[in-house]
Amino acid sequence: MGPALLFAPADRPERYAKAAERSDAVILDLEDAVAPEAKAAAREHLVNTPLDPDATMVRINALGTADSGLDLAALARTRYRTIMVAKAEDPDAVAALADYQVVALCETAAGILAAPALARLPNVVALMWGAEDLVASLGGTSSRFSGGPKAGSYRAVATHARSQLLLSAGAAGKVAVDSIYADIPDVEGLAAEADDAVASGFGAKACIHPSQVQVIRDAYRPGDDAVAAALDLLAAADSAGTGVFAYKGQMVDGPILLHARATLRRAGR
Template structure:
C-alpha cells in the first residue's frame, strides 16, 4: 500500500544536511524541512552530512530527507543513514522509473516523494506516480533544462519569437509541471511545486504559488526562509472562500446530486473544490 504521510502544510523549506545548526531554525520557520543530502552538499561533505542526519531529532511528521539519485556512489550510503532515523518520507532526486521508487520504498519503508527533473523522468511521470511506495510527486526545472543542454528555464523578456513575460517558464518546463501534476492526480498522489530561484522576486513567487493552488498542488518547495510566508499566504484561502466552501458543504448535507446555491450550480466537482478549500484552511491554522 502507498504510505499515508502527507505534508502538514504548504511551505517546504530545503536545508543543507551538512548545516545541522540550521535544522531547528528551518523547522521553526516552515511547515516541513527538506534535509538535503544531494545538491546542497558538496560531495566531500556528504559523509559528515549523513552523520548530522543520524544525530538529528526533527519531528518525523514534518521532515523529508532528499537522497542522491539511484546509480550514484552516495545513494546507498544515504539510505543507510536514513535507516538510522525515524524520518518517514524520502525525496528521491532525479527519479526516472517506477522501479526506482519501488526499490527505495522496499529498502526504507518510507513514503517516497519522487522528484522528476530529467527528460526521462518527465516522459515516465505516469508510471512513476503509479509505483508502489510513491506518495507524492515533485518536479524540477533547472536540472531538466541542464539535462537537455539548455541554458535557462524562464524567459528574460522580449526574445526571439515574440514578446514574452519576464520570469515566466518556457514551454518545456511548463509541460513538465503539467505532466507531474496530472500524473500525481491520476494516481491519487499529492504534488509539490518547484522552487522559485529568484528569492527577491516576491511577486513572482506569489503568482506561482497561487497558480499551484489553482492546479491542485498541495505545497511549494522553498529555498529561503523569506519565501515561506509568501507561500503560506498564497495557499491560505481568504474569508470569502472559506465561507462559500462551508456553505456548500453544509447545503450538501440536505441535498443530493446537483443543486442550486445562491444562483450557482453545485455538483460533485464544486463539492470537492469546497473540501479542498477547507483542507487548505485547516492547514493554514496549524
C-alpha cells in the first residue's frame, strides 16, 4: 500500500484510469467527493469502469447510513475487496465486513478513541485519520492555524489525534496512513509534512491531486546518501559483533539499526 494514495471522485469515471496511472493506489470516493444527487450514478460508474483491484480501494459512506448499504451492494458487483470506511467508529460494525480488507478512516472524536480497538480487528489492514471532520465533530472550525508564526501547522488536538492513530496502528502491526494536505499549491508545506510522516512511521500518505503524488514519493524514497549511510552503519554493526557500539562518535543500539533497515526497505534494498 502506498506510499502515495490518490483520491478520485467516483462520479468522474473519466478520471479513474488517470488517477491509477499517476499514483501507487487510487481511492475511488463514494463519500465526500460525490454530491448526494450524484451518488447513484457514481455507484454505477464504479461497477462499469473497473480498475486493477490490487491497486484500488473504495471509500464508502459511514456505516449505518442508507448510503453505505447501497455502496456495499454496488461493491458486491465488482472485484474490489479493499474498502475505506468513512467515519469509522464502531468496531463491531467494521468487524462485520469480514469479506473485505478495511482501511478504517478515523475522522471523528469517537473514531480516534476507537482506533486501538479498530486496529486489532483481523479484517482491518490500515488506519487513516482525517483532520477537518475530526475538528468539526468537536464543534471546532479549523484543524490548522491560519495566521501568525504557526500558520499552516496543525492545532494541538489534530496533532494529538494524528499521534494517537499512529500509535494505535503501530501497536497492532497495521499500516498508518497520514491525512491529505488540502493546500494544493503549497508544495513546500506538503513536502515538509510528508517528510514528517516518513520519519514518524506512517506507511503512506493520501493526496487529492496528481501533482502531490511525486512530492510524497520523493519523501518516502531515501536518497543515495541515506542509503549509503544505512549500509555503512549495518556493516559496522556486523563488524562490531556487540549489541551496543560506538560509530562516528555516537552510540548505536537496536533501535538505530531498525531505523537503518527501514531506510533500506523504503529504498527497495
